[in-house]
Amino acid sequence: MSILKHRETLLVAVIAAMLALIASRFPGFVTPGNLAAVFTDTAPLMILALGQMAVILTRCIDLSVAANLALTGMAVALLNTVAPGLPVVLTIALAIGMGALMGAINGLLVWKLDIPSIVVTLGTMTIFRGIIFLISDGQWVNAHEMSANFTGFPRIEILGLPVLAWIAIIAIAAMGLVMSRTVLGRSIFAAGSNPHAAAYTGIDVGRTQFAAFVISGALAGLTGYLWIARYAVAYVDIAGGFELDVVAACVIGGISIAGGVGTVAGAVLGALFLGVIKNALPVVDISPFWQLAISGAAILIAVAFNARAGRSKGRVILKSAEHAA
Amino acid sequence: MAEASPEPVLELSGIVKTFPGTRALDGVRLELYPGEVTALIGENGAGKSTIVKCLTGIYQPDEGEIRLDGTALRFPTPQAAAAAGVTAIHQETVLFDDLTVAENIFLGHAPRTRFGLIDKGEMRRKAAAILKGIGAEIDPDVLLKDLGIASKHLVAISRALSIDARVVIMDEPTAALSHKEIEELYELVDELKRQGKAILFISHKFDEIFRISDRYTVFRDGQFVGAGRMAETTEADLVRMMVGRSVEQIYPKRAPRIGGEVLRVAGYSHPTEFEDIGFSLRQGEILGFYGLVGAGRSEFMQALIGLTKPSKGVVKMGDKVLAIRSPAEAIEAGIVYVPEDRGKQGAITQLPIFQNVTLPSLAQTSRNGFLRMAEEFKLARDYTQRLDLRAASLDTPVGALSGGNQQKVVIAKWLATKPKVIILDEPTKGIDIGSKAAVHDFMSELAGEGLSVIMVSSEIPEILGMSDRVIVMREGRIAAELEGDALTPETLVRHAAGISAAEAA
Amino acid sequence: MSLADPDMVPAPRQIPDRLASPAAKLLKSWESLLLLVAVAVFILNSFASPYFLDAWSLSDATFNFTEKAMIAFAMALLIIAGEIDLSVASIIALCSTAMGVVMQMGGGTGALVFTGLAVGLSCGAFNGLLVTRLGLPSIVVTIGTMSLFRGISYIVLGDGAFRGYPEGFAWFGQGYVFWVITVEMVIFTLLAIVFGVVLHKTNFGRQVYAIGNNSTAALFSGIRVQRVKMILFLLTGLMSGLAAVCLTSRLGSTRPSIASGMELEVVTMVVLGGVSILGGSGSIPGVVIAAILMGLVTFGLGLLNVPGIVMSIFIGLMLIGVIAVPRLFKMARGK
Missing domain, CATH: 3.40.50.300 (P-loop containing nucleotide triphosphate hydrolases)
Structure with missing residues (x-):
């Protein structure tokens, strides 16, 4: 308990220290308005990290989230060009449903055919990308082809925050509730912590993994719409390689790739850590080309740190050593 | 009632x-x-x-x-x-x-x-x-x-x-x-x-x-x-x-022929697991290590073969002082450890029998680093036959065998390295009575041929039935060394549990 | 010692060495099935396009797989040993960038090749040390170095590129040894033989299988597990460096996005070749056939003017299909 709590507190401290450092020279960065902008900018990463967290907790990995996002985004963008009058709520429901369906495909392959998730999602990742090309014919969907309410919805401000940020907050709250207070959430932890024991307890590990993939897919679908609407453009390679940022956010947030260990707060903080760096680089006048290397280094430091914290101390048999240790 | x-x-x-x-x-x-x-x-x-x-x-x-x-x-x-x-x-x-x-x-x-x-x-x-x-x-x-x-x-x-x-x-x-x-x-x-x-x-x-x-x-x-x-x-x-x-009839009758000292361990200590372990092992001897589960016996044995690093201590084989840092070095020195957990530490269950047997002895069967299958099959055949292994063929995966036969493969595997000292950790745990007897017979046969055996066991009948001498460990230390008439179920339990003779009586 | 002399003991009974002959096993193997598919694709291709059955176009087709296969051989060993390296494409980017830097400092062909191989080896060492010394999971480590290595390329190059490699350097990726036989084809063939022998005919190869199936038991059996894994990471890095030399030579330029996404194709090649992603089983002949098969499919679709991104659908389907189809059959039969 203490270690877990400790890990999240540490991440908060690191992010705070980073902000303080930036603020010492660029006070404009830490104004409430700008921090809100950073939060909003990081919203897609946070939402995806929540889904990825669920998947990683069950000892799987979902590398297809960015491709899922891109395919869903392209699909709703194309739909918007054909039916610009469609209510945004319906578009969002469609995006979530489509994403969930793709997640379900991953989940079924893992659950029913017992194929390792890394193989499944590597495969579906390339397939989803290919399908975008097929449905779009390789063409871009540009801002002027999208309807105003389609692109405008994520930017509507409520209580000073855009809808995009609110959706992230709702997603965080919902996942928090699911993970801590529902049977599914407990099953996800149990299935990853000790699959063998989970089976004895009557938890179907495969089905739990399936559910995690559906969650991850649904959130990716939701992000698909938000992403396309926010940037007002859709093309084949959109969010290319973003799955790595998502995995990075989880790893930095202390979610163990071995399953069973991790928290919603960790995933969110991991995403925010990357988000702050990304937004701070242009401010402190470092080329954005540094971002990739920095996030790579952050992953390595985080995983090394987590391993150190989680290392078992070995048995203490000697009475004298018991008190010393 | x-x-x-x-x-x-x-x-x-x-x-x-x-x-x-x-x-x-x-x-x-x-x-x-x-x-x-x-x-x-x-x-x-x-x-x-x-x-x-x-x-x-x-x-x-x-x-x-x-x-x-x-x-x-x-x-x-x-x-x-x-x-x-x-x-x-x-x-x-x-x-x-x-x-x-x-x-x-x-x-x-x-x-x-x-x-x-x-x-x-x-x-x-x-x-x-x-x-x-x-x-x-x-x-x-x-x-x-x-x-x-x-x-x-x-x-x-x-x-x-x-x-x-x-x-x-x-x-x-x-x-x-x-x-x-x-x-x-x-x-x-x-x-x-x-x-x-x-x-x-x-x-x-x-x-x-x-x-x-x-x-x-x-x-x-x-x-x-x-x-x-x-x-x-x-x-x-x-x-x-x-x-x-x-x-x-389970325990074989044997008349041990015990020779000179083969192995001497003195002051062997680990920061948290065991302290001041010292004993001597002679040729052809079966030395039992008794204790409750968690007394530090396996931990000590695993340190002895270089899996965990001890803080201090001396291991001598003959006149030579050994500094063993890995199981590979232990095998070279002639000390092998047959672990307790067959499926996880002993056998590689997916690989065929012959490959399991030759794994620690590849230097023996190969030439210049290149495998020689015929030599491998010969080595595997020789040693599995001695243990009366029952299997369809030597390229059957070990996982397909019964627990007792798996244990035979595991023992054959370490014997094939031609050790001077073999450490058997709970050698008959979880195997059927028939295989148990085969393992016991084989142990006494090995000792009869001059191999020195250390047997870690938590079963009192096995300890009493097989050992020439017994070291009892408690909480990471040697509690007693028992031999001859002093070797009774009562003394074993008393020393293992830390009850004084007066208290027990 | 008499113990060492088992012949003294009467043999109770004879256990046969093998039940099925190696030839019978071969017929039922994954590799045979794969070969069959490759031949089928070859025949389909020759029907699909009149240009296919031409020595020069076939020679061109080999570029679709030779560079990836170089890495795939080392990756196969690494995956069999239960680890993975997702950073290979990023290693190529870093190697290529380093070569570009050396080229700008006036380095000749020899210096370029040395730089490529040395940087590749260093990257492998970095991955290997993190995995074997700190005991970190290789999948996370190499997702991290995947960003780090390519990130360094971006820092150096930004949105620029290195061009103007010396003429002699072009030999690796564009040269021919004899008639239509490319330099890369020769390197591929030699490496296939070397890796095949190492994995299937040496103690080292046996140890790789042992570690992949059960690293604890391998350690207890006296195998220096961490050392073997370290060697495999070094090999994978070195092969990525070699691939970087060939690819840079063939393209004649370096951009930070070079070889992006190639790690997926390499892993696909290895898994398609029958190597279990969970470690412990697989073969080099399987990877060789898988490499050729992937090359044929890519080339065939290219002849039909199918765009590259759509080809990736086929690659993805193959990756999942090769594992899913046998399991579906087994399930159907199980009923």
Whole structure:
């Protein structure tokens, strides 16, 4: 308990220290308005990290989230060009449903055919990308082809925050509730912590993994719409390689790739850590080309740190050593 | 001792369960009575685990009937079994390290709020109440991984109580517990009996069985052999039923020819695991290492072969001082360690028999780093034949063999390196009586040929039956070195548990 | 010692070495099935396009797989040993960038090749040390170095590129040894033989299988597990460096996005070749056939003017299909 709590507190401290450092020279960065902008900018990463967290907790990995996002985004963008009058709520429901369906495909392959998730999602990742090309014919969907309410919805401000940020907050709250207070959430932890024991307890590990993939897919679908609407453009390679940022956010947030260990707060903080760096680089006048290397280094430091914290101390048999240790 | 036999709570009859190639259960029956402990006795492979799995909804029996209070029913899932009030505390603690104690107790049947969410407050309160009820001082909010093994057992028992079980299955619950903890468990079992629960108790330890059981049922090779009241039987009777022959012939008679000193260890210490271990081993000797589980015997042996680093100490082989830093160096020096856990540490179950046997001896069978299959098959054939291995062919995966034959492969594997000293860690744990005898015969044969054997064992009959000399370890230190007349079950237990002679008398 | 002399003891009974002959096993193997598919694709291709059955176009087709296969051989060993390296494409980017820097400092062909191989080896060492010394999971480590290595390329190059490699350097990726036989084809063939022998005919190869199936038991058996894994990471890095030399030579330029996504194709190649992603089993002949098969499919679709991104659908389907189809059959039969 203490270690877990400790890990999240540490991440908060690191992010705070980073902000303080930036603020010492660029006070404009830490104004409430700008921090809100950073939060909003990081919203897609946070939402995806929540889904990825669920998947990683069950000892799987979902590398297809960015491709899922891109395919869903392209699909709703194309739909918007054909039916610009469609209510945004319906578009969002469609995006979530489509994403969930793709997640379900991953989940079924893992659950029913017992194929390792890394193989499944590597495969579906390339397939989803290919399908975008097929449905779009390789063409871009540009801002002027999208309807105003389609692109405008994520930017509507409520209580000073855009809808995009609110959706992230709702997603965080919902996942928090699911993970801590529902049977599914407990099953996800149990299935990853000790699959063998989970089976004895009557938890179907495969089905739990399936559910995690559906969650991850649904959130990716939701992000698909938000992403396309926010940037007002859709093309084949959109969010290319973003799955790595998502995995990075989880790893930095202390979610163990071995399953069973991790928290919603960790995933969110991991995403925010990357988000702050990304937004701070242009401010402190470092080329954005540094971002990739920095996030790579952050992953390595985080995983090394987590391993150190989680290392078992070995048995203490000697009475004298018991008190010393 | 009233003879008024109540109706059984749970009644199994004609249970058949087959797996490809084996008939694990062949029409067995079993009855459990309220407020009584029934011991299920049998060798490994007799079908004890299978019947537990049928009772808890993990397996579905092919034939037969399960009756609860006289009504026939089926357990298609573990939840169905739990809902009917049947629960098991398993051999391996099947709990979740990363969940809290309260969550472990209530996983799958947590109290809910009006909105269908898990009611954490209520869950914590109930968990605390149950833990208090069994006298366990455990905080329901701590993570399970922060608890010791004994406390984990208490959590497992609390879980059984939380589903208001009528039938509690305890599958080797004392395997990893200390004496004190075992006593506490006995008290808990008495409490469960008072509450009128029917208990199925599975154990290999006869003292335990006689201490707490009211009835017994014996299985052998998947078949029902007999059942009755403990008061009306003896240990010898039970063993006869269990093995189908008398116990006396199990240990080979041998006349040891002990030579000069082969290995000397002095002042061997580790910061947390063991301290000041010193002994001498002579040629052709079988040196037993006895102690309770967790006394530091395996830890010391593994340090000796370079798996963990000791802080100080001297190992001498003849006049040569050894500094062993890895198992590879130990093998080169002529010391091999046959680990306790066959499946995880001993054999590579997916690889064929011959490749397992030659793995530590590849330098012997290869030329310039290139494999020579013919040499490998020859080496494997030679050593597996000596151990009377039963297998279809030498390229059968080890995983396809029975436990006893797997152990033969594992022993053959380390013998093929032609060691001077062989350390056998629980060499007969979990294998059938037939293979056990083969391993014992072979051990005495090896010693007769001049190999020095260190045998780590927790079974008193095995220690007494096989060893020339015994070192008893307790809490990471050597408690006693026993030989000749001093070597009795009483002295072993006394030194292992740390009871002084006066106290014991 | 008499113990060492088992011939002294009468043999109780003889266990046969093998039940099925190696030839019978071969017929039922994954590799045979794969070969069959490759032949089928070859025949389909020759029907699909009149240009296919031409020595020069076939020679061109080999570029679709030779560079990836170089890495795939080392990756196969690494995956069999239970680890993975997802950073290989990023290693190529870093190697290529380093070569570009050396080229700008006036380095000749020899210096370029040395730089490529040395940087590759160093990257492998970095991954290997993190995995074997700190005991970190290789999948996370190499997802991290995947960003780090390519990130360094971006820092150096930004949105620029290195061009103007010396003429002699072009030999590796554009040269021919004899008639239509490319330099890369020769390197591929030699490496296939070397890796095949190492994995299947040496103690080292046996140890790789042992570690992948059960690293604890391998350690107890006296195998220096961490050392073997370290060697495999070094090999994978070195092979990525070699691939970087060939690819840079063939393209004649370096951009930070070079070889992006190639790690997926390499892993696909290895898994398609029958190597279990969970470790412990697989063969080099399987990887060789898988490499050729993937080359044929890519080339065939290219002849039909199918765009590259759509080809990736086929690659993805193949990756999942090769594992899913046998399991589906087994499930159907199980009923």
